[in-house]
Structure formats: structure tokens, C-alpha cells
Amino acid sequence: MLRADKYHQHYMRTLPLHHSQKEIYACDDYADFELTLRPTYDFYMKLMSFGNMIKVLEPKSLQEKICKWLDKTIEVYK
Template structure:
């Protein structure tokens, strides 16, 4: 996927645009320069995927993977911050630190009943709804 990181002029925040979705481009006199200390690796570190929403706070998330899915979670972590905090024969608990955005919700829901959100309660409720 080819993406473009740009400032959205209507809302004055950074946004990712998928190049295959852009239908047209107009050249304007408006200019934007990233701050010299901007680091893309640091900026994206708190996000799961391509949905960027600075209004979503960074959160500690604890997921429980069932006895079969725990092996998948170990070999293919969901996020670079993921770490295993407990394991037994029946399940394993994993902790992540990220901003849970729409793409993260969709990923969790794709696992069905193989995982369970233990924390935070607000994320449990969103997944349930």
C-alpha cells in the first residue's frame, strides 16, 4: 500500500492518504513544512495501523488469547509494544500500549472468540457493541 502523510488543511492535523484512492490533485500556493524534530517512527509508534486520531488517548490494553490463538499472538504480535504478561495451558495474556482506533477494533473483532479484551473496560464495551 502506498501512503502519503500530509496535513489536512480543513482540520489542521496530519493524516494518511492512500495514493490509490486519490482522484485528483490541485497545486496551490499553500505550504507546509514538517517540524525539524518530526520523527515518523515516533509519531506512528502509538498507533496500530493507518488510522491516526490524536484525540484517542494512549492506553494500556490487556488481551487474553485462548489456548490455540496464544501461539499466533506470540509469533505475530499485534503491535511492537506487545508483551506477554501471563501464560498457562488454557490461555495467555498480552499487554499492549497504543491508541485504540477503528482499525484496531476491526482487527480484534476479526479474531472472534479466540481473544478477549480484559482491559480497559471502555474497549471491552466498544468491542461488545
């Protein structure tokens, strides 16, 4: 489950990340999308390329993995 901010939700609708992508909820501020897939390295990198425009809501394990990678990225720049 991913949450796209108000600027990125249109992009997610027009260029889905995966064929299983479904929009679950939308409002002016964000839209939630559900995807059913087995994440690959390329998928992780795609998520990270969106920066703060996308938030992983579920599963928690994916959210934690992305957080760890982002923490390591921050460390590189300290």
C-alpha cells in the same frame, strides 16, 4: 490487556498486534498480553476478526465498545 485462548496464543506470540505487545502470563489454557497504544478503527476490526479466540480484559471502555459492536452484529442476523 488481551487474553488469547489456548489455540490463538501461539499466533499472538509469532505475529504481535503491536510493537508494544508483551506477554504477561501464560498457561495451557490461555495467555495474557499487554499492549500500550491508542486504539484505531483498524485495531478494533482486527480484534473483532479474532472472534472468541481473543478477549479484551482492559480497559473496560474498549471491552464495552467491542461488546456493543458485537451486539449490533447479532442484531443484523436476527
